[in-house]
Amino acid sequence: MVNQMKNMDPETIHTICEQLRPLHQVKKDTFSKYNVKRGLRNADGTGVMAGITRLGNVHGYLLNEGEREPIEGKLTYRGIDLYDLLYAFEHENRFGFGEVGYLLLSGSLPTREQLSRFTAMIGEARALPDNFTEDMIMRAPSPDIMNKLASATLALYSYDPTPDDISTENILRQGIGLMAKFPVIISHAYQARRRYFEGKSLFLHEPDPKLSTAENILRLIRPDGSFTDDEAKLLDRCLIIHAEHGGGNNSAFTAHVVSSSGTDTYSAIAAAVGSLKGPRHGGANLKVVQMFDDIKAHVTDWSDQDAVYQYLLRILAGEAGDHSGLIYGMGHAIYTLSDPRAVSLKAAARPLAEKKGYLDEFNLIETVERLTPAAFAESRGMDSKVMCANVDLYSGLVYKMLGIPQEMFTPLFATARIVGWIAHRMEEVAFGGRIIRPAYKAVSKSAPYIPIDERG
Structure with missing residues (x-):
């Protein structure tokens, strides 16, 4: 690996940072003075309303005469309680992540035929483009799988015949393709990490189009590709509960902000991946x-x-x-x-x-x-x-x-949450209408221009 920092002048880096430090000092009361909603949060901790969604609702308290009243939390997907979805899948002893994906993307629960066609479409879309693993993952392995997931997502733009088409139909097509490929990308990126950063054996399995997302993940990351039904059903539950969490969480909001600019799906989803990586969010x-x-x-x-x-x-x-x-x-x-x-x-x-x-x-x-x-x-x-x-x-x-390595924890979160990201992107493009541009209060003082030979 080439050390990208070796040509950097440490003295210049240090000088610039020293110049910046006093500029980065802002008194806390400055935010309240100008009524700045730091972190897009009101003074009582509630979020600043920035949009409308029909996707998910996160309900955790009541406001009673301006005071928070604690209640048991409730999470709904398209109005359906998460508990009801999980109970149904467990009671019927079947995988539910595909059905949740259909629900979030379409707005309604699928019939058996609709679900069968949807999951078959995802199964067929799992395969990565020819030589993609070799060219995009193995040739530039990353110690962090989330960074490789983001770069691989951006790389898929080059394999799309209509990457910049932002019609609902095209975004849905792209979204289904990404939903299908995320488990393969993170699994192959994990294997590359093992090989090049830990010196361990490389096990590259191909996805099985007939298996669920949870089954494919376990099959792809384990050397022998084996797993039990109970293990896969538990992982499926993890994917379901991470699929969506309203438009205000950092990564979904990132998808909204980037999508509001009119850019392509791959750029919006890669940005959301970067957001989720952070230790204050998915990390x-x-x-x-x-x-x-x-x-x-x-x-x-x-x-x-x-x-x-x-x-x-x-x-x-x-x-x-x-x-x-x-x-x-x-x-x-x-x-x-x-x-x-x-x-x-x-x-x-x-x-x-x-x-x-x-x-x-x-x-x-x-x-x-x-x-x-x-x-x-x-x-x-x-x-x-x-x-x-x-x-x-x-x-x-x-x-x-489940025997899943720590490096895969946040990538698994992303593999589930991409369903919500795509659905939020489609909402933003459909009825957002304006680029998201919050205001920042400038507090720097006016300064004269000093000729270069007169600067100390």
């Missing part, structure tokens, strides 16, 4: 895993609740963990009493933990979930704190029990 599941590795290394008896509680206080004080003062996997911008995704995943995780010998780890996660609100309240000098586990608290353990 949070890795932070949860790292946090629990740290807790397990420093708390000898995981069943000792007082010891766990005291360590949580140290994490919140910035004295332990990654010193950020954050307990990852706890709390959410909207959900208060519960995150339905976390509730759904937790219910499925317990029996698998019992079966695979991970019950101690499951109980530790449950202990952290139970103790964090009180620890947070004590550390911040509050009487109480309403705080629930979010989906990231349990997703890492589920992936671990």
